[in-house]
Amino acid sequence: MTQTQHDFTQSALRVIAIEGQAIAELAKYIDHTFVAACERILACKGKVVVSGMGKSGHIGHKISATLASTGTPAFFMHPAEANHGDLGMLTDQDILLAISNSGETAELLALLPVVKRLGVPIIAMSNGVNNTLASYADVNLCIKVQQEACSLGLAPTSSTTATLVLGDALAVALLNARGFTSEDFAMSHPGGSLGRRLLLSLQDIMLKGERLPLVTPQQSLSEALLEISRKGLGMAGVVDVAGKLLGIFTDGDLRRVLDARLDVHSVSMEQVMTRNCVTAPPAMLAAEVLKLMQQRKINSLFVVDEHQQPIGAINMQILLQAGII
Numbered sequence: 026m027t028q029t030q031h032d033f034t035q036s037a038l039r040v041i042a043i044e045g046q047a048i049a050e051l052a053k054y055i056d057h058t059f060v061a062a063c064e065r066i067l068a069c070k071g072k073v074v075v076s077g078m079g080k081s082g083h084i085g086h087k088i089s090a091t092l093a094s095t096g097t098p099a100f101f102m103h104p105a106e107a108n109h110g111d112l113g114m115l116t117d118q119d120i121l122l123a124i125s126n127s128g129e130t131a132e133l134l135a136l137l138p139v140v141k142r143l144g145v146p147i148i149a150m151s152n153g154v155n156n157t158l159a160s161y162a163d164v165n166l167c168i169k170v171q172q173e174a175c176s177l178g179l180a181p182t183s184s185t186t187a188t189l190v191l192g193d194a195l196a197v198a199l200l201n202a203r204g205f206t207s208e209d210f211a212m213s214h215p216g217g218s219l220g221r222r223l224l225l226s227l228q229d230i231m232l233k234g235e236r237l238p239l240v241t242p243q244q245s246l247s248e249a250l251l252e253i254s255r256k257g258l259g260m261a262g263v264v265d266v267a268g269k270l271l272g273i274f275t276d277g278d279l280r281r282v283l284d285a286r287l288d289v290h291s292v293s294m295e296q297v298m299t300r301n302c303v304t305a306p307p308a309m310l311a312a313e314v315l316k317l318m319q320q321r322k323i324n325s326l327f328v329v330d331e332h333q334q335p336i337g338a339i340n341m342q343i344l345l346q347a348g349i350i
Contacts, residue, residue: 040174040182047170047183048190054167055194062148062164063198066097069146071118073099076107078132080181081124081150081188088122088192095196096205104132112139121147126168126184128156137161150188166191227314227328228307230347231337232258237327239264239335242271242295246282249274249294258340260325263298268334270327272298304329307337311349314339 066073073092077085085101092099099122102114115121121140125133128151140147141161149162152169159165168191174182238256240249242263249261253274260275274294282289282297303326305314318326318341328337344350 036176039176043172043174044183044186047174047187050171051168051187051191051194054169054191058164058166059195059198062166062195063202065146065148065164066120066195066199067202069118069120071098071116071120073097073122074102074115074119075099075122075124076102076104076133076136077124078104078130080185081126081130084185084188084192085122085124087189088124088196091193091196092199095200096203097196097199104130104136108132108135112136115140115143115145117144119145121145122150123147123158123162124150124188125156125158126152126181126188128152128158130158134158134161150191152184166195225311225347225349226307227305227309227311227337227339230311230343231307231328231339232343233337237335237338238262240274240294241265242293242298244294246274246287246289246292246294246297250279250289258325258338260338260340261294262327262335262338263294264335268332270302270304270329270333270335271295272300273302273327274298275323275325302326304333304335305339306330311339311344311347315344315349318344 073089075085075089075092076082082101082103089099089101100114102111107114123133123137128149134157137147137158147162149158149165150168151158151165153159153167154165168184168188170183170187172178173180173184236256238252238258238261240252240261240263242265253259253261260273262270263272263274265271272294274297278297278299282292287297303317303321303323305317305326305328307328307330314326318324325338325340327335328339330336341350
């Protein structure tokens with residue numbers, strides 16, 4: 026190991042240790058002030074407007090995004106832009122979450138008299154109570170750290186990490202208080218993989234109508250094979266005169282027929298189909314169907330209504346295309 030590599034390693038370990046300690050020390054600040062901040066936000070009829078300059082602003086962006094995605098309406102307002110018109114974003118139904126480690130950020134402080142005049146509650150995140158921001162705040166959340174991880178003690182490192190963690194703690198505490206569920210989370214993440222897994226049901230993605238490969242019990246296996254080939258799902262459903270699903274014929278069934286040396290032109294579907302096949306209702310989540318198919322070791326199935334009539338079909342390829350796999 027070279028000296029340079031050793032220095033890189035030791036620097037990294039030092040940063041992790043210092044920032045880990047800063048996070049651990051946050052626990053002593055989770056007190057009545059934290060509870061008061063949560064209660065005020067829960068009672069808020071508007072939005073949480075997060076604001077901060079520089080590195081605090083970057084952390085504020087993330088905090089506002091986390092709040093918004095976990096059931097607490099929020100957005101970020103840049104304090105410099107707010108001083109030149111964007112303060113109009115703020116209403117008397119909102120709460121201002123103002124972030125400044127020193128509590129003396131000029132651009133942020135310039136907003137506070139107007140915010141107070143609007144009657145907007147202020148929740149501050151600062152390094153203590155003896156600063157200007159804290160004196161304006163209705164609730165002050167402490168983000169004080171013993172030292173920055175920067176070896177010069179100048180670059181915001183431990184302080185921004187502590188602020189981010191406290192913001193996460195606030196968001197999750199509010200999430201739990203609201204009874205926010207994974208389905209609620211999916212509603213705010215419809216474009217993500219989690220949203221697809223929690224929102225898409227079979228009726229959203231299944232094949233239906235003329236694309237369903239269906240045959241009667243009396244039809245020959247050779248006729249069924251043509252239907253399977255035309256529809257391209259690797260299976261065919263066997264239905265009675267009322268349209269009820271009696272069974273299924275798949276590639277696996279075909280292998281068994283060939284092993285038994287049966288005549289595909291003379292054998293009927295009633296003789297070779299698999300009865301009591303696995304089906305699913307249209308409202309079933311696609312992610313649940315994937316789990317079912319994996320458990321039963323099948324690649325496709327029919328979607329049936331309350332009368333056991335096939336109204337759709339699904340296979341692994343469709344689930345893959347929908348982003349469920």
